[in-house]
Amino acid sequence: xxxxxxxxxxxxLKKSNRQGKKVYSQSIYSFGSMxxxxxxxxWLRDHPEExxxxxxxxxxxxxxxxxxxxxxxxxxxxNGKPFDVxx
Numbered sequence: 001x002x003x004x005x006x007x008x009x010x011x012x013l014k015k016s017n018r019q020g021k022k023v024y025s026q027s028i029y030s031f032g033s034m035x036x037x038x039x040x041x042x043w044l045r046d047h048p049e050e051x052x053x054x055x056x057x058x059x060x061x062x063x064x065x066x067x068x069x070x071x072x073x074x075x076x077x078x079n080g081k082p083f084d085v086x087x
Contacts, residue, residue, distance in 0.1 A: 001025075002085050009085045011037035011072070013055070029055055034085050041069050 003010045010033050016025040029052065031037035044051055048062055055064075071077055075084045 002083070008033040010034075011068075011085065013060075013068075015058075028058055038069070038072055041065060041072075045069065 001012050001014045003012055011031040012027055013029040013031075014025045014027050016023055018024075031040050044065055045062070051062065051065070067078070071083050072085055075082060075086070077083045
């Protein structure tokens with residue numbers, strides 16, 4: 001997920017759930033602001049032994065990291081919806 005604040009775009013991993021008609025989300029992990037967030041993802045890809053324990057405990061792995069990088073680079077989510085963090 002991306003979030004804009006103070007003129008910067010932040011890349012966050014959030015978990016959402018629905019209770020009735022309301023949707024609640026909880027931030028799981030922040031990669032930081034762009035373009036540093038993408039650089040951090042590249043670094044984690046190149047140093048898999050440093051993959052955050054917090055993400056491992058939530059069930060995420062390097063396959064997910066590759067998906068997140070792909071989403072940012074192509075500016076498209078897996079479902080085809082736009083995901084532009086550079087504009």
